[in-house]
Amino acid sequence: MIIYFQYKNIGGKMLLLATLLVFQAPPLKPVPYYDPQGRLPSTYENYIAGQVDAPFEATTESLHSIFPADDNxxxxxxxATLYPLIQTELDTYVSDLSNEGFAxxxxxVSGGKPADLRQILQVHQDSGLVGALMVGDLLVAWWEDGPHGEDYPLELFFTDLDGTWADNNHDGKYDYxxxxxxxxxxxxxxxxxxxxxxxxxxxIKQFFQRNHAYRTGQLQIQHRGLVYNEITWYPHDHGMNYLYLDITMFNDENTTxxxxxxxxxxxGYEFVHLIAHSSPWVSTFFLDSGAMGGGSLFNFEIPALMPNxxxxxxxxxxxxxxTEKDNLGNWYLFAQPWGQVVMASTSVMYGVPYLTTVYRALDNDSCFGDAFLKWHKxxxxxxxxxxxxxxxxLKISTAEPSLVRIPQVRHQPTAPLDWTEFPFDSSNFVNGNPDIGCSDGKIRIVFDSGRKVRADTYWSWFNGSNFSQPESIAWHEYYDLFPACATDATGRFWVVWQSFRDYQSYDHFQLFSTYYYDGHWSSVQRVGPIAGYHDVQAALxxxxxxxxxxxxxxxxxxxxxxxxxxxxxxxxxxxxxRLTDNSFGQISPxxxxxxxxxxxxxWSSxxxxxWHIQGRHYDGSHWLPMFSIDTTATNSCPRAAVDNQNRVWVVWHKWQNSQTDIYYAFWNGSNWTDPAPITVVSADDILADITMAEDG
Structure with missing residues (x-):
């Protein structure tokens, strides 16, 4: 028995209704809408207020036929305004379609109403039309009063060409x-x-560029799938086994x-299937029996995360x-380096127990459109x-990534230290993104935590036998995340993190800092001016x-x-x-x-x-030119340290040969050594870190 919300726009105001729904093992269940900030989606009235009412114009810019003609x-x-800016990329896309048998x-297009676009689709229905791609800010149809009282953008209006649609109350939304x-x-x-x-x-240019790269085999990506069942109504792979032999699946509520x-x-997974409580901007994860504490994935995290x-x-x-600002689905799609296709809903969504039809069709060489249509019918x-x-x-690529000869492992095969595990925090809420440092003779850990629902930065220190109770660092209501720490020679223990505290509308992250010195924390100060940027992923x-x-x-x-x-x-x-100034995407400094x-x-570039491992060095007066350490395969998340011979060491994880291993290289005073593996096992080793031992 679960309480869900319904809402209705009445006179420009949102009316919330609570509905008690009782289910007795139905085949489908509505996945609860959840937003930790209590936000509701914008209305049709909000959307239409931002549109310009102009006459409809449609100009055919190019026509590419295939012979003999078929139903493709x-x-x-x-x-129309965007077209000349992306014409080069569109020309490449059209050429790719022709090579794959599509006319x-x-x-x-500019101006008009959704019905104008639908009419063009209907005109071409008897000319072998299989589908359409809408690029840029184009007309959107809306449905009024959905199953849970919500209005929502409706792509079905454009895909059902022989049904009857009507707006009986003439408010701009279809209701029949x-x-x-x-x-x-x-x-x-x-x-x-x-x-x-x-x-x-x-x-959009980047999207079409990686679309071409995927079609032509230039993107190396692991042929495997991830099934992440945060809501465990359907604890199976939803039919993904028809598409991949290698599937990783998570069902346990305290793991997800x-x-x-x-x-x-x-x-790195080619395909991700997620079921989770969500809103347009966030997916939230709960613990066993629906307890709070699993944390949330926010829209603003995706561009920095750059999912593989x-x-x-x-x-x-x-x-x-x-239609929502910074909606989560579009950030999955547009985030570098891989995003190609996202299937999801513009409305409150029922649970989908099986997606077998889609996965089997993709395995049988259907494109995503045909596979989705077969299921959607x-x-x-x-x-x-x-x-x-x-x-x-797009179709799922069947090309296997080429195997690469892995260098011989060069490292101490037996760990020189005995590791002791210490309990750190017993909170039921998720703690993440830890960083470790030392000051005043104490080991200190900083991390972010959702224990007050909205993420905050905490710290704890080791007193020789256990860790102290975590304490908040400069608590603020609006999302302090991804802390980093370091201690300068004066003994100041610095912490820098990203926060919305200057932007309570969650528009821009800024970096903020404080330091612990002589028994107290300094006042918080901003790293750099407030200027409407997005500053993230601090490293100290x-x-x-x-x-x-x-x-x-x-x-x-x-x-x-x-x-x-x-x-x-x-x-x-x-x-x-600025250390980089090119069109590449950089991440994880x-x-x-x-x-x-x-x-x-x-950083990774x-x-x-x-993904390449690259860097720059400051010689005391200026920054020297950029250098590359590893430009083969996919390399991520570098970490660095200096030994007592003043050699600079870097470790990172590399994906190749369908596995992820830890690699390293070091600067010997004149050049970088060749990258070499620390681990070579048939599993995924990721997120390495490095520090100098007492003996240097």
């Missing part, structure tokens, strides 16, 4: 559907105008947490509500709001002087780069310096400081479908 016509609708017509109501074609949306971490033009799920996304997955089925309420009455974000013409380092260095990732000027700042003797932070008090910054 794809219409590509593109926003296509590119139509630039009769006749042959099953979908006839498929539709995909490439819709980035509501995302704020990057420009629409850049996001936000922190655990995010780490799984880093491992190409395809998603999100059995998660409203994740595909693409039998499930539209319950799942009418389920849709495709991304490219429905300090040498033998009174300066501390902070490297971080930032979205500025429409691209993600690595930046660095420093603070001396507890003073304010310097104006950040780390920093260490050598014996000359010169910082070294490392996406280029040509692979």
């Amino acid at each position: 016509l794809v219409l590509i609708f593109v926003n 296509s017509k590119v139509i630039a 559907h009769s006749g042959n109501r099953a979908p006839d074609i498929w539709i995909g949306r490439v819709y980035a105008s509501r995302l704020t971490y990057d420009s629409e033009e850049h996001l 947490t936000a922190y655990h799920y995010k780490n799984q996304l880093r491992l 997955a190409a395809f998603y089925f999100l059995n998660a309420c409203m994740n595909a509500r693409f 039998s499930n539209y009455s319950r799942h009418g709001a389920t849709c495709i974000l991304g490219d429905p013409t 380092g300090a040498g033998s002087d009174d300066r501390v260095w902070c490297a971080f990732k930032s979205w500025r000027n429409g691209q993600a780069d690595i930046w660095v700042s420093s603070a001396q003797n507890g003073d304010t932070w310097t104006n950040p310096t 780390c920093i260490t400081v050598d014996q000359d008090n010169h910082p070294w910054v490392f 996406l280029a040509n479908g692979n």
Whole structure:
């Protein structure tokens, strides 16, 4: 017995209703809508207020036929203003479609009503039309008063071409559907105008570039699937076994947490099937018997996380509500480096016990559009709001990544230390993103925790026998996450984290810092000016002087780069310096400081479908040119340290040969050694870290 909400827009106000639903083992259950911030989706009235009422114009920009003609016509609708900005990428896409047996017509569109687009689709229905791709900010149809009282964007309006649709109360939303109501074609949306971490033009260009790379075998991705059943009504693989031999599945409620799920996304799965309590912006994870404490995956985490997955089925309420600002489904799609297709719902979603039809069709060489349509024809009455974000013409690649010869393992085969496990925290809430440091002779740990529902940064220290009770660091209501720590030569224990505290509308992350010195915490200060950027993923380092260095990732000027700042003797932070300035995606910076008090910054950089380990070094007066340490396969999450010979060591995890191993290299004073493995096992070793021992 569960209480669900319903809502209704009446006179521009939201009316909330509580409904007690009693189920007796039904085949389908509505997945509860849940948003930890209590947000509700915007209404049709909100959406239409932002639209410009203009006459409908549609111009055919290109027509590519295939001979002999067959039933494989794809219409590509593109926003007329956006079209010239992405024409090069669209030309490549059209060429790819032709090579795979699709005819296509590119139509630039502006103004009008949803019915105008549907009419064009109907005109082409007898010309072999199989589906359409809608690129950019195009017309959206809405349905009024869904099963739970909500209004929602309705792609079924465009896919059912021979049914009857009507807006009987003339409020702009369809409320009547009769006749042959099953979908006839498929539709995909490439819709980035509501995302704020990057420009629409850049996001869509990147999407089509990696689409081409996947089609042509340039993207190496593991042929395996992840089934993540946060809601355990259906504790099986939903039919994914028809598509993959290698499936990882999680069902235990105390295992399926936000922190655990995010780490799984880093491992690399071609296909992710998630069922979770959600809203348009967040998926929330509960513990056994529905207890709070599993944490949440927020929309703003996806661009920084850069999940290693190409395809998603999100059995998660409203994740595909693409009209919402920074909606979660679109961030899965547009986040580098892999996003291709997301299947999810724009409305409250019923549980989907099986997706066998889709997985079997994909295994039989169907494109995503055909596979989805085959399932949707039998499930539209319950799942009418389920849709495709991304490219429905794609097929699962059958190309196996090429095997690479792995160098000989060079490391101490027996651990020189005996490890003792200490209980750290008994909270029922999820703790994540730990960093470790030392000051005043004490080992200190900083981490973020959801124990007050909204994430906050905590610390604890080791007194020789156990860890202290965790305490909040500069508590604030609005999401303090991903702390990093370091101690300068004066004994100041610095902590930097990302927070919304300057942006209570959750628009922009900024970095903030404080330090613990002489028994108390300093006042909180911002790292860099407040300027509407997205500053995330801080890393700290300090040498033998009174300066501390902070490297971080930032979205500025429409691209993600690595930046660095420093603070001396507890003073304010310097104006950040950009270390990268290219079109590649950068992620996971780390920093260490050598014996000359010169910082070294490392990161992962996406280029040509692979993640490279790169870095830069400050020589005391300026930053030296960028260098690469490993440019083969997929390399992620570098960490660095300096030994007593002033050699700089870097460790990271590398995916190749269908497994993930730990690699290392070091700077010997004149060059970098060749990357070499620390582990080579038929399992996934990830997220290594490194520090110097007492003997150097």
